[in-house]
Amino acid sequence: MMGRSPCCDESGLKKGPWTPEEDKRLVEYIQRHGHGSWRALPKLAGLNRCGKSCRLRWTNYLRPDIKRGKFSEEEEQTIVNLHSVLGNKWSAIASHLPGRTDNEIKNYWNTHLRKKLLHRGIDPVTHRPRADLQMFANLPQLLATAANLSSLMTNPLDNVLRLQSDATQLAKIHLLQTIFQVLSRNPSSQNSDLNSLLGAGSMPFQNQQMLDHLVRLSSQADGLANAAQLPCNFSCFEAPQTLHNDDIYRPPTATGRGQDNDCIDQFGNASNGFGIQSDAQMPPLVALYPEKCAVDKTEAKLNPKEIPNINPPPTSTTSTFECWSELLDDEASNSYWRDIIDQASSPSWPIS
DNA sequence: AATTCGATCAACCGCGCCGGC
């Protein structure tokens, strides 16, 4: 459609929060005359607003039949049920809940119900159990094993703090290995799933520094595993010698490296060289934010040659690297990992 | 007591549909 002027860009029309006086004028006018044409209404009612703003204020706030207050359990259940059928059709959902507006339901979904479902291990988009969480199924076992190592130490008191740190570090590394495993299957299309899973920005695996960091971590993990007499080999993971900005790192495959390099992890599970189970046992990721996937796919279509080879803009690569660097090193990020670990350690997790 | 952080939700924005001309 061409030439349509935005309704509120005329200078002088008020925007933002409504005053009680404006509310009064709007209510009185509509009670007396009905709203009629929303476009004509503001002038007739003596309001310095656009029609759209008036309509929104009336339908979402001032309408007399609006029900206020907390959503009941029945209403919550209705919303969840309807959302599983209708998706984000908030107005359609609202039509089944007398007195509730689409805006209110949408907000309530985003702030409460979505989190509630996620917490119960249900994907709020598909309304099915989150298959991606299965990948972390042996995380509690890993933590328990690492924590039990204290019994092997000669001086437990001295080692308690270090062991706690080591256990956390092992868990982090294990998580990173899982991420690499997912990337190795389809690096470009899975990034957004991982972003959703981890809540991070775009993935930084095109960054040589980041890879170096991961290689260093995996060798540290080897040291930890050796000290603990764990039969695992984190160093099976290696990064290429050099990595250009337009390269996407692909971890070595079993085909490429041969079976000699495959690993047996600390739990006796055969793995693909990353200390984790083979693809066949891994469930597919479930995208939590399909709209974000769409954006990522668009970005993935960009010709890599159009990406500058040197000094990428600090707003992209640098910031994501910093984000991941913090994730691994910064004490402040511990709460982030704690959330993941807490979730993995809860009795109701993993979801089957 | 001051500051920071996270949650909440009212309001805005832009797009697409639909009906009138």
Add this chain to the structure above:
DNA sequence: GGCCGGCGCGGTTGATCGAAT
């Protein structure tokens, strides 16, 4: 059939408030 304007919808923003530090 094509254009135009009104309206409704879904996504996003930003102000506000309470909790945590």
